[in-house]
Amino acid sequence: MKLPVAAGLATAAVSITLYPLFNGGAWFWASLGVVLVTTAVGVVASRLATPRWLAPLAMLVAQGLYLTAGFARQEAWLSVIPTKDSVLRLGELIASGYDDIQRFAAPVPSNPGISLLTGGGVGLIAVLVDLFAVRLRRAALAGLPLLALFTVPAAVITDPIGWPAFVIAALGYVGLLVADGRERLSHWGRAVLVRRSRVGGTGTAPDTGRLALSGKRIGVTAIALAILLPALLPTLAPNPLFGFGVGNGLGPGGNNIGIPDAIAKLGGQLNQQRNATVLTYTSSDDQPRYLRIYSLDLFDGRKWTPSALRGRPEDRVSAGPLPPAPGLGPGVAVKRAETRITISEDIDQLRFLPLPYPATQVDADGDWRADRATLMVFSTRDEAAGLEYRVATGEPQPTVAQLDAAVSPPGSGRFLDLPPGLDGQVRAMAVRVTRGAATPYQKAVKLQEWFTHSGKFTYSLRTTGSGGDALSRFVLTGRSGYCEQFASAMAVMARMLGIPARVSIGYTGGTKIGKSWVVRTHDAHAWPELYFAGVGWLRFEPTPTGGAGQGTAQVPPYTVPVTPTANPTTGSSAGPSSGAGDTSDHPGGPARRNPRQLDRDFGGVPVIPDPGLPVAAKGGIGAGTLLLLALIPALLRLLFWYGRRRVLARVTAARPATVRVPAPRAPETSGELPRDVTVRAIPRDPSAYAARAVEAAWAELCDTLTDFGMPRNPSESPRAVARRLTEQYELDAEAAASIRTIASAEERLRYAPTPLDAGPVAADVRRVRRALAATVSKRRRVGAALAPRSTLLRLRALGEKALDGFDRLENIRVRTARRDDHVRELTRR
């Protein structure tokens, strides 16, 4: 294969891995066309031996022509030659494609703009690959642009790339390297073979076929390892190769769920200017309810993120009621209600269900699972778009006395964690505004009161950020923000006061239209939830509500101060219309909120469903598994020895008493075995057992020699081996007798008409091994036990057999080709 062709193939192969980024295949054909054009130019340039710098330029020009013909044919002259109009058209397409990419989360529709951008990008990569591999003859370096292309899908989407795509991409690169090796070699001479040589052809051209074979062998082995090894090792994500799904409980592919992705979809799919409907619902008591999607409980000083989710198979919502709401005690009255929710068809990639909290039962089609800790309901398989589902809720209706009685439970540390380095003044402020409050509940109420009234906060969408600095600014000086800042600030300050807190993301109850409630994009909201022992998580609402605040936000009744110690503005926030009196420079209106702002600070945390174990344990398991894998040869070796010992033991058991065989005269000095040795007679008819025992003893001896690194010449007969070992390692009389017994039994088995009149026993083998072990270094002994060479060689032989099979495939092809050559030769005559 010519090098430019290999370069083109490599680029095309790697570009296949972009598939998860797109819906539809137009992008692929565009990219393929660009690669073909580039490759054709590369081939021609190589043939004409043009200067190195010319080929990339020619390729870029050819790509320009091709893309003009493909995307701006109407405006071009003769459909191909770019004109001013065609260039403008391409520019428009690029702009719209760029806009789409910004707007949509992957997979993006494969419209002309995006196809053009993709084709152009792949084309640039193709030029770079050709430049490195063909013009500069640095094929390995061409891996860098290919890698860049390969990392695009890896960086954009959280789903792993399918292994077939990886194999194709890797084979493409291997093909490029092999082609480079062949071409390089053909300038030098004959191939240096990696493995066994066959009689080569006599042609004048060097035979690079075998080098290619070696390259392919190495490549195939590496790729097979790259795929199989991760599949064998325990992974952080569920098994990426086969999605049998039972064990990990998350269905095929082990998809991760990316919250940022989902939020981006939520916002990004909807027109930013349009206040689109997200969902509608009806409830049994006709009351609006906040619909929570995500619950974020980790604050790192910059942003709130969720803990890892666990979606166990037994927590499927179809399997029955949801897990009980955390912390809700039996003594608290519960208001039961049922809500029927219909998600808009336009919502894409939403894999979490918006639910009122706390849901007790969810009736939805598909594989939806509840996270026990947060009661978030999600799926790795199904999407919420167009879904209709029923939710039963049991909202706690605690009395003031119950709330006052609640103390922060021990063990709620996760919900009290705050990063170091937070502004101390914020803490001081939290303490100051809650001064006089006796219980956590009263503190929480005072805090909310401060946010909504006494703190003189204003609602503004201009504020950004909810991190440490932004928090100080918001609480101490600016006091202006929107739900994100309010929710974050209140949760942080509650934690400072020792009240477990978290931030929820979702929607407010929306607006009632007709009989149902309609929730729109502008109802996207964030709010804090505080935990009270015996009652569980309770929603608070620090964000200003009503026209000058979050339009449809509602203050929960239990957060309104009713005790005599409460703030004088009692009852002022009882409904959506409350919150008046706060100043706001933002009049309410449909276009005032940008829902996309919500996801700004929650980016970058993929939620891994059911990770099972802490990282340290996983690392331990990983290391343990690696160790086990490394010890497989040692275990196999032990198994071999165990099997052989059993065979030997059976023979010993079946054998009559030891007899002394009278020896004829010990004949010569040339190392003949002395016959006058005590041997153990075997029953008259040589059973298969006995033969197997002799073979087992001999095999064990050979393996022992291999393990200890004592080479054995294949031309040495058993007798010669025994003699040499005895002399070379100066074995004592007992060991020498044992090794002779083993060798002579093997010799008779192989060459004598009546094989067995004596046989070795396990003790002989053990004695010889001990004697031999005593002659080698300790390091060698340990090596023989942990990584026995005999087994490693066996495994290698097995691998070679597999590769031989691979060779055979190769040979089929080669032979056909040769036949073709022959036919061509004949027809030429």
Add this chain to the structure above:
Amino acid sequence: MAATPDVTDAGSRLEELVETAHRIRRAIESVIEGKSDVVRLTLTVLLAEGHLLIEDVPGVGKTMLAKALARSIDCPVRRVQFTPDLLPSDITGVSAYNQQTREFEFKPGPVFANIVVGDEINRASPKTQSALLECMEEHQVTVDGVTYQLESPFMVIATQNPIEMEGTYPLPEAQRDRFTAKIAMGYPEPAAELEMLDVHGASQPLDKLEPVATTAEVHALIQAVRAVYVSQPVKRYAIDMVAATRHSSDLRLGASPRATLHLVRSARAHAALSGRDYVIPDDLQDLAVPVLSHRLLPSMEAQGQRRHPEQVVAELVRRIPVPDAK
């Protein structure tokens, strides 16, 4: 081992063989000092019904070895000194006209003996050489249309002087092939030479040598050797060895099928002399060089590198794996 009478018989025959062979060896070694390997090989060839070519410089005991062997067996031994003017009839015998009986009477030549020592065989003309070689192969002599069977055992021990090449007719390959083995006596060790001085200085030990075995006994030994078992893997191993000489790039001429036959036959004798009733690869390995190398012609390259066929064969033997199992 099944203790059938046959096997027991074979076992006792083997013991007898070892015993007899040992006696003969001791007898020969009382004359030839420090050459046990050569003596053993000579016995091996005798029991394998083959012929031996001894190539060495004069005075190392070639003839002495032959004579000692003959003397210890108590069988007729004839010695032929090969010279350029030796005629075939000088070896095979002639039909002479008996005036009294008025008939042609056959006068048997020196070849009619159990052991024939052909001294400096390369000095005779090819015609005479071939007369001897025919006897060796056929174990018979045909004179004037009458065929005379030779004695059994019949063994030719020919000697050759590699130094003086003037006026000699070196044995062609085809004729060398008739000899089962070729050995070089080699100079004795200093200690052995010293002892030789002591012993041979005063008297001729050959004179004192009494026969230790009869022709009939040797005949029985040969029969016992024929019964030695050669397993299929070992046969294949022998073929591998011979085939390797045919494919070696160091050799211009490989060994013949007759060589295979000789190799296995002498391996049988070798095994029997070791007290074994079956042949093992070690027997073949021990015999490969003496049995094969004199039949081979080195290639020009090997000659250029001064690599002798002996070295080539030894290397080949080291490279061929021994057979594993049946």
